[in-house]
Amino acid sequence: MGEFASKLAVQSPAFQRAYLGSLTPNLVKSGNLEKYYQTLTDFDFLVAKINHPEFGVQPLIEDYDLSLITQTLNYSKYNSEKVKSLQLIQGALRLSAHVLAVDKEQLASQLHGRLLHHKMPEEIQELLAKIKQSIATPWLCPLTLSLTPPGGRLLRTLTGHNSWVNAVAITPNGQQVISASSDNTLKVWNLETGGELFTFTGHTSDVNAVAITPNRQQIISASCDNTLKAWNLETGEELFTFTGHSDSVEAVAITPNGQLMISASSDNTLKVWNLATGEELFTFTGHSDSVNAAAVTPNGQQVISASSDNTLKVWNLATGEELFTLTGHNDSVNAVAITPNGQQVISTSSDNTLKIWNLGNGMEEFTLNGHNNWVNAVAITPNQQQVISASRDTTLKVWNLGNRVEEFTLNGHSNWVNAVAVTPNGQQVISTSSDNTLKIWNLGNGMEEFTLNGHSNWVNAIAVTPNGQQVISASSDNTFKVWNLATGEELFTLAGHNNPVNAVAVTPNGRQVISASRDTTIKVWNLATKEEEFTLTGHNNWVNALVVTPNGQQVISASSDNTLKVWNLATGKEIFTLKGHTNWVNAVAITSDGQQVISASSDNTLKVWNLETGEELFTLTGHNHWINAVAITPDGQQVISASSDKTLKVWNLTTGEELFTLTGHNHWINAVAITPDGQQVISTSRDTILKVWNLTTAEVIVSFTADSPIRCCAVAPDGETIVAGDALGRVHFLRLEEIKGG
Template identity: 70%
Template sequence: MGEFADKLAAQNPAFQRAYLGSLAPSLVKSGNLEKYYKTLTDFDFITAKINYPEFGVQPLIDDYDLIDGEETLNYSEYNSEKVKSLKLVQGALRLSAHILVTDKQQLASQLHGRLLNQKMPEEIQALLVQIRQRTTTPWLCTLTPSLTPSGGRLLRTLNGHSSSVNAVAVTPNGQQVISASDDNTLKVWNLATGEEQFTLNGHSNSVNAVAVTPNGQQVISASDDNTLKVWNLATGEEQFTLNGHSNSVNAVAVTPNGQQVISASYDNTLKVWNLATGEEQFTLKGHSYSVNAVAVTPNGQQVISGSIDSLKVWNLATGEEQFTLKGHSNSVNAVAVTPNGQQVISASDDSTLKVWNLATGEELFTLKGHSYSVKAVAVTPNGQQVISASNDKTLKVWNLATGGEQFTLIGHNSYVNAVAIIPNVQQVISASNDKTLKVWNLATGEQQFTLTEHNSSVNAIAVTANGQRVISASDDKTLKIWHLATGLELFSLRGHRTSVRAVAVTPDGKQVISGSVDNTLKIWNRLTGQELATLTGHFASVNTVAVTPDGKQVISGSVDNTLKIWNRLTGQELATLTGHNFSVNAVAVTPNGQQVISASDDNTLKVWNLETGEALFTLNGHNFSVNAVAVTPNGQQVISASRDNTLKVWNLVTGEELFTLKGHRDSVNAVAVTPNGQQMISASSDNTLKVWNLATGEVIATFIGESSINCCAVTPDRMTIVAGEQSGRVHFLRLEGMREESKEK
């Protein structure tokens, strides 16, 4: 342990509490900035403050803000370069806060992973060394940059909803965020700390939209249960319900004077409500399809609505339709008005945004850049920038004067459904199908960092027998070859027409076999990247592929419910194995090459005689789809991973279920066994990778990524674990902190 840890350990709890709480403030107040810098880059201090019951992540993050006081600038010890180091550490903690509040054991892997890719200042380099030297419990250490780094535009993630987040609103004072979700709830968050303050329960179906009154006292929500609800923001109490729509309510807006609410519905209408009484004042009829979006002009005189058919501008006082804006080639999903009330920006399923002159209805220009539907739009308070959110998983920031794209915000792992501006600071908050909200900085973070990643979900991973190369398969239609020691991408294999779902390597490491949603398998020369052959015969997506130990045969599993056995040298289909009732998701071959084990959406595994193609027996026990399967090196046990959130260990000789491993909170997507057969690694949609003791069923270490972890593999020397994420990231990890005697077993 370090000097700080030794001193703290020698004191009683009362001293520890007082010391941890007052240390940073007292150092800044006294002007002892050199010791302040040293303390806030001391891993023992960071660990102690996070783990002490009366503190935690946010009080530690607050300690780093103390350096920003104007009086500190006059101290002779003030060092701007060291301040930058502190901000990097603070940023890493903020990015990981939503993880650390639930699992403090993730501190080492999160902090190391987010600081590893900096052009590291001296203090950061020293901290990374401390993390590896002073973490005594087993942990998974990132070897290459693969977590979102500190210093970029992403500031914080808010995690708590159990389903897609559809909408977000910020209070006028910029202190609270309200989110609306498919989990039928709204959540109120403290924006400064990321803490969930309370949940608004009352809707009986998905909540699609949310708005806050100008005085910040009330929240209005719109739902698929055909209602709107009005809530007291201070207490979380439901005040009343607005009934009147005959179908889902898709959008809601509040007039600038806070007296009226306008709702847009799937019933093709908009309704105007008196917010004080809850009375419906009148209905705006004119759209012939679902109304998806609504906005009110800053003067409160006009309403703009967006539908599948067009945009319409209405006189709010009379309910009269003034004119229609036509130009999009698909549904309009969102609409915003500039602060001066002169322009309207619309977002559409045609992947574009359009800017309109509100006085004349003229289309001024189109913003092109998104590759899929644009779901949300917001305008900065100064009217100079537009922020859009899209199904392409990104947000884009545009210059409203020129229509030029300024930059893209990348970090969500699924559709981005909503975006809101945080008043008085250059920040925005977004909401996504990935169940999270993210806070972004528009002003800083211009530096770009290179992460180890694909452009889309990584579905499969394989490692060559010599442990020198890793091959990954992705939804971006490519396979990538990586240098294991450095994590550098060597080259890509391109040839599949759509997502690549499976990959295997021949025992000699010279060829790669891939399986794709295009129903084919391809054989590649790993050394040159040349495509050698295409195997056709499956009638649906190829989900999995394996090679026999002698390298002569390839086994594939498909959505067509079958397995096929192929001659690798000739490409000839040798046999088709039928017996599963649904998609075959995974396949493994025993070390002696005599048996094949398959896993299926029919909730079972089957054991086959490879020579005869006969199904020997079925392993029943999972109550949901079986996603993955692995065989121990001695060929005696099979491990299966399922969508029922568990892994099961089976006796391969008898077919008996030996035990079940529980610990994941979502589907288990992949499993791998270490070459010595003592540990196994599982990857899950709960964003975690777990290392298990196979003999005891205990979890040795956990790593938390930034999206669903879909696949994993272990190098032959047991030293490195490679995992692929839905986000496109490829993680190279090393298990550290194990006792030496444990390593030798």
Template identity: 55%
Template sequence: MSSFAERFAQLSLSNQRIFLIDPSVKAKIGEWETLYNRLTDFDFIDAKVKHSDFGVQSLIEDYDLINDSELLNKPKYNAEQVETLKLIQGALRLSAFILKKYKMQLAGQLCGRMQHFDVPEIQVMLQVAKQQVIPWLRPLTSNLIFPGGSLRLTLTGHSGRVNAVAITPDGKRVMVISASDDMTLKVWDLETGKDERTFQGHCDWVRAVAITPDGKRVISASDDMTLGLWNLEPGENERCQDHSNRVTTVAITPDGKRVISASDDMILRLWNLEPGKNGRFQGHSNRVTTVAITPDGKRLISGSNDKTLKVWNLETGKYERTFQGHNSWLTAVAITPDGKRVISASWDKTLKVWNLETGKYERTFQGHSDRVTAIAITSDSKWVISASDDKTLKLWDLKIDKNERTFQGHSGSVTAVAITSDDKWAISASDDNTLKLWNLETGKDEQIFQGHSDRVTAVAITRDSKRVISGSDDKTLKVWDLETGKDEQIFQGHSDRVTAVAITRDSKRVISASDDNTLKLWNLETGENERTFQGDRNRVTAVAIMSNDNWVISASDDNTLKSWNLETGEHNQTFLQGYSDWVTAVAITPDGKRVISASWDKTLKVWNLETGKYERTFQGHSDRVTAVAITSDGKRVISASDDKTLKLWNVETNKCERTFQGHSDRVTAVAITPDGKRVISALDDNTLKFWNLETEEEIATFTGESPFFCCAIAPDGVTVVAGESSGRVHFLRLENV
């Protein structure tokens, strides 16, 4: 094993190392007495050395040395010291998937996950991190999931939604198999998070996956109407079986000899992996979505969009009974290891427990705010874990109907879940293209931040730089202290999600737009709703306030812009010309003479506010335009788009001066620094990017836990506020520009 010094030296930026233990130390770590000092002795150097290797996994493995019994028995190393090392390792593990892609984010990730820990060694490490000299976005508050909680690591590699997950039964080296919309299956090492192998062969989405009891073969089900049989050792596709419609689910009998598959053709099919007679089960009146087999291999339980569960005898091939009680489609079914109970999940947001021996309904689990997509049961039949479109997993006590814990961290619907054979870990899959590993034994709460309970859609900063206003899908606005990052008050009154916010120049009032078809004017001092603007039956998508604080411009999904008198609440005029789709964003030039609007029709339009007339159109984006911002001199406009670009337009010449390319996903928001030299973009791939407006150079990047939907820059030009789909509001500072 190389020394920790050598491993840590590998942690580098693209052109510059951040931290380095004394490079003269080349000997292997031989004395446990030196380990703690080595792991916490972070010396900063400014060495502009190109170094492409990034040994974050090697560093994580070095921290595993602290689990050695010889070290733990040393009086010198108390429990607090060991816990500190484990926290640092945990932070690196949580950020490993980000650091592999963005090497320069080491300092930002450590600050975002650890600055709330009141531990001297950790605080010293973070002070060292802050001394790096390259530009970076420094979190001002703990804004990321912290180590020591339930989430252990994130697995990334699929390019599409992950639909299913299965875990090998062998406990020696736990492997995870995932199936995805990218038409592949991936094999992961659960300890390291490494993508070991990819199975390619399906020509459409892979919906389901199951592993034979001996852990040697994998069965996959796909929308291409086939089942794939894969050998885990050589990694080859052995054969496929055909359905007449897409295959939705698959299960393997406990003896590993037979496979049950279900399809949109409403038929369940039995396939023999060894020579034998195949069979079929028919009786559902709608597509079959889920199947499970009893531990003794004698019965099959199927769930369907006909809202029922059916029990079939695998030995005779006959139907036995139907369970009815859900009021919507069935999505998942699982059987307790003792074979006595069936747990079902549904679009009706509930789980139900059925007694397989008596055929009776026993109880219902309620708590998810959206449809339940998957379930798994621990081997002792004590706990059930459910996944949901509400982006969470919930752990339930099967005996007392109690929700013991909620796991939050995915940025999209959770589509699948599986539990390791020792009942210590759960692995979840999501349409955010990731898998996450959760510790079922850790009860600590990851949610250290105060935020919204749903996606943050808009943020704005007062001109005096004292407060931040955020709007959310949870129908509220929050007022935050920009210096401390703490929320001070909440505005409630909208009956639907808040889509946009704007603040008057005197920093005394805020106006919000909502899907409830209204604008509301709030007093920032008293918290009162002073006025509601309502003029049509269409939801309001964007809002901007003129520099004189007298007029408000709103955009709507009726494809129009409207102007309102802020004092009287009266509607003045409507800008109608030219839009063929929703207006998504609006901005007013500093001189108050023009308004720039953006639309889903892929264009931006310029309007004369004095005459109310249309002036020109900016065309060039290949997908809908999501956001727009204007430079302080009013001469240039920057637009963001679902086509993954930013474009800089000259208002006078009507020309696109440059295009910013380099985003890996759709751009959801954009903001310009007051000096007009830099721009920040928010992305659906969980990142914020700072750009030099003149050179198109990417200055700094920060990656959060979920997609960013809004961002704003304070008057100082370096303080940034951004909102996530998770509900977090991030406070960051651009350093070393």
């Protein structure tokens, strides 16, 4: 504990509260900016403020806002580098706010993961050095910059939904955000602080869309339960339910005068409702497939609908008459937006494009190409200069509507981006995703100064060479990379598969790397020459996992064809096939004596096999969902399995008995690894968290939260360095420090 924390700890709670609350404002008012700066770069102060029950991360973030006051910059001692340092620390805290709100112990890890870069100001480097000197408890220290750094376009992540976030709306005053989710709820958020204000519950299925009345008093939601609901935005009270559609309601729009509501449904129709009475006025029919989106012109006279029949239709809102149809997309039209001047319509489609149409004559003006998957949503800035598109390729793109050029891409979501909205001032973008989060982006200048090394797609597997010098990562970008374990530097990339690489293994002598792919093949590479030696073929579906026998003579593969195969690594010949699972085989491990193989499957079981005879010895049952990973303790006595049921189980390998269950993750567990001494277990999950467990006590020692789901992990021979790969393609090099005995 540092001097600041030691002095504060002996004071009364009332003194601590008053002191922490007034310290930074008083320093600015008194003009003591040097002390103000020292305070906000003192790790002990950060810890004290964030851990105090009446403060936390948001009040700490607000302390840094004082550095942005113009008069502060006029003091000669308060130079631009110091201001930049404070802004970077504040930005890092804001990016990690959703993590620190639930796990304050990660403060050191999060700051390291976002600020550890040689281009950071000297003051930042000093702060990181102070952190390492101050920490006296176990923590995971990132060895490289592996989390999104501050200074870019991403400002904050909002977490709280436990399923896909499908839609978003912003109140006209720009102060609140409303999100709609497949967890059947809507949430209201404070846009400034990122705090969740309250939750609307009442729908019995996915909430697909949300809209806000112009007077800011009501929220309208549309759901897969075939209804729409009206809510009081101030009280959260459900006002009434609109029933009439015979299938899922996909979208909702409100006229500018707030009197009418238009709903779009998978029953191929749109309905017009009186918003005050809840009365259905009339139905638009004409589409031959699901109606996915609807928008009202600024003058309130027309409705434009988008459909899975590949068309848009323009309707007269007063008469219900179809005016004309816009044709040109060659797949489902998913979203539609109208420019504020009412002259142009922008549509997005599953044909991966956006189209801009002239609303006056119904003619297509031009097409925007750039996404490599369905374009799910679109928004237009208030000044009509930019279009923002959201796609299943996990990105948002910002386009210049005038010159039709893509200006930049927003990367950060780890799953489909489903919706996008722009704040009324045109400065921020809010996106929602199937990764269960909302993200807030700066639409203005974003300094992309710091590059994070990694793949361009998911990292699916990690392996460490036996000498502990290199790391191999396998990715859905069809490649695998070799890294220096000590520095985190990428050494080289090997490409040869024409589909995602699901697994990678290294021979005991460290000379060969074996890779497995969704292209059903296994390739053997010479690590020194970087050349492919030969290919193993025989599986008829994805190859998901690999393990090499301790003697280096055989490799065992696990496949989505429900089998395992044993191969002669010298000749490339298949020796035999292990059959017994009734669903995909996702993982495989082998005992240190090379006698037994354990497989994990989507049939919710593990099987133990005799490697010499190929005989199935017994089956381990207990998980109630897919088993994604398996590891064996070095002494060969215990097996640890990781499952989509959010648990790990520890089994006695001799008896097949389940010993105990490790619970703590709140989403699928993707991977598991064991330290060489057999005392700790590392698990990674779709909840974005890596956990280190004490295998004896079954307790979590320490956690680390990434910016996206962590899909794989491995432990170096030193037992302290952990390498993990995530869904954004990043490779995290972490050191487990300050482990205490017992």
